[in-house]
Amino acid sequence: MSVTQLTKSEEAIAVENKYGAHNYHPLPVVLNRGEGVYVWDVEGKKYYDFLSAYSAVNQGHCHPKIVNAMNEQAQTLTLTSRAFHNDVLGKYEKYAAEYFKFDKLLPMNTGAEAVETALKLCRKWAYEVKGIAENEAEIVVCENNFHGRTTTIISFSNDQVARKNFGPYTKGFIKVAYDNFEALEKAFESSKNIAGFLVEPIQGEAGVYVPSDDYLIKAKALCEKHNVLFIADEVQTGIARTGRLLATCGNCSCPKKDCSGTPDVKPDVLILGKALSGGAYPVSAVLANDAVMNVIQPGTHGSTFGGNPVGAAVAIAALEVVKNESLAENADHLGNIFRSEINKFIETSSIASQVRGRGLLNAIVINDDEESDTAWNICLRLRDNGLLAKPTHGNIIRFAPPLVMTEAQLLDCVSIIIETLKEFEK
Numbered sequence: 282m283s284v285t286q287l288t289k290s291e292e293a294i295a296v297e298n299k300y301g302a303h304n305y306h307p308l309p310v311v312l313n314r315g316e317g318v319y320v321w322d323v324e325g326k327k328y329y330d331f332l333s334a335y336s337a338v339n340q341g342h343c344h345p346k347i348v349n350a351m352n353e354q355a356q357t358l359t360l361t362s363r364a365f366h367n368d369v370l371g372k373y374e375k376y377a378a379e380y381f382k383f384d385k386l387l388p389m390n391t392g393a394e395a396v397e398t399a400l401k402l403c404r405k406w407a408y409e410v411k412g413i414a415e416n417e418a419e420i421v422v423c424e425n426n427f428h429g430r431t432t433t434i435i436s437f438s439n440d441q442v443a444r445k446n447f448g449p450y451t452k453g454f455i456k457v458a459y460d461n462f463e464a465l466e467k468a469f470e471s472s473k474n475i476a477g478f479l480v481e482p483i484q485g486e487a488g489v490y491v492p493s494d495d496y497l498i499k500a501k502a503l504c505e506k507h508n509v510l511f512i513a514d515e516v517q518t519g520i521a522r523t524g525r526l527l528a529t530c531g532n533c534s535c536p537k538k539d540c541s542g543t544p545d546v547k548p549d550v551l552i553l554g555k556a557l558s559g560g561a562y563p564v565s566a567v568l569a570n571d572a573v574m575n576v577i578q579p580g581t582h583g584s585t586f587g588g589n590p591v592g593a594a595v596a597i598a599a600l601e602v603v604k605n606e607s608l609a610e611n612a613d614h615l616g617n618i619f620r621s622e623i624n625k626f627i628e629t630s631s632i633a634s635q636v637r638g639r640g641l642l643n644a645i646v647i648n649d650d651e652e653s654d655t656a657w658n659i660c661l662r663l664r665d666n667g668l669l670a671k672p673t674h675g676n677i678i679r680f681a682p683p684l685v686m687t688e689a690q691l692l693d694c695v696s697i698i699i700e701t702l703k704e705f706e707k
């Protein structure tokens with residue numbers, strides 16, 4: 282027996298370090314229970330979750346309605362593969378297609394897979410409908426994008442850590458500055474072979490960058506002019522996170538009446554993941570109208586687990602919760618309070634320099650350089666003070682709690698965040 286007794290948390294971290302690949306650098310906290318906006322660690326300490334598994338848990342941890350749907354389906358039929366039909370998939374496809382106002386849905390499992398699916402769909406459409414010569418199609422993407430971790434997706438990332446030594450890279454992508462309409466216009470005019478424009482309506486991983494109000498609207502109009510598919514990656518921004526059902530909003534069935542200030546854009550291809558399942562089970566999807574989606578024919582694309590009955594049942598429940606509990610409205614309301622309270626603090630603060638975001642997807646910029654460990658240390662103190670958040674890039678901390686939060690809970694959290702930041706004032 283060793284002399285030093287490890288805590289339960291230290292034990293769990295040690296075993297992960299020894300037997301697990303080191304592809305993440307987690308905050309040192311070991312969780313074993315979640316409910317609504319809260320999670321608990323193995324020592325029994327309770328925290329507000331301000332990451333929501335990168336916005337997968339918008340509906341709150343272990344939402345009873347979603348868990349029930351999962352349990353019920355798991356005891357009935359879990360997997361058929363698409364070699365046979367199952368009686369839940371069609372129901373889910375109809376529900377989600379009507380919910381987001383598209384003709385068709387293509388079911389996948391993870392966000393990266395759905396992005397890959399959208400890229401394949403776009404290329405096939407380019408050759409078979411737009412008439413671009415084979416292997417010549419190009420897709421425009423944005424600098425500082427995050428679309429996942431597959432070989433093709435990292436090929437057009439400019440995160441050096443995510444790319445280095447994973448080459449050779451996939452060709453056929455043109456990178457332009459985000460939120461820069463002139464750069465996009467120039468790219469579109471530089472080539473006759475542009476098939477698609479892949480964009481995050483708000484760049485989440487990059488540090489919650491909200492583009493100027495008319496950027497997406499002008500980009501969509503430009504896409505129409507050049508017969509280019511506007512592909513919105515709403516894996517993180519979708520499903521009520523930004524105070525609207527979709528951050529691109531356009532023609533969605535969001536019950537919210539006043540959407541002023543929101544880009545009213547209808548993507549040609551919509552990519553969803555994360556909260557599409559309420560964090561219960563991996564479910565992702567690509568939605569498009571027939572003119573695009575019908576290029577996909579039997580044998581051209583697939584996934585063993587994509588469209589499985591458990592995922593389909595979970596996704597229906599997860600989308601019902603978003604509507605029934607008015608999560609978009611709640612995110613909008615609480616987000617406004619969050620930014621206004623933090624802004625009041627920033628006026629007199631030397632440690633925080635900016636708060637930005639939409640709905641409950643927000644970031645606070647820490648007044649220190651990118652390489653400093655101040656943001657990380659603040660997150661450690663937030664943990665000690667009962668709130669879990671994580672830096673995105675160096676000096677930026679993202680704050681994205683489950684959308685089922687109450688106003689009283691949010692105000693409690695705002696005071697934890699402000700008190701913690703004060704500890705770091707110079």
Ligand SMILES: *Cc1c(COP(=O)(O)O)cnc(C)c1O
Pocket residue numbers: 335391392393394396427428429430481485486514515516517518554555
């Ligand atoms: C998380 C994320 C992805 C990738 O989703 P995974 O399920 O992790 O593969 C893709 N796009 C965006 C915008 C994301 O935030």
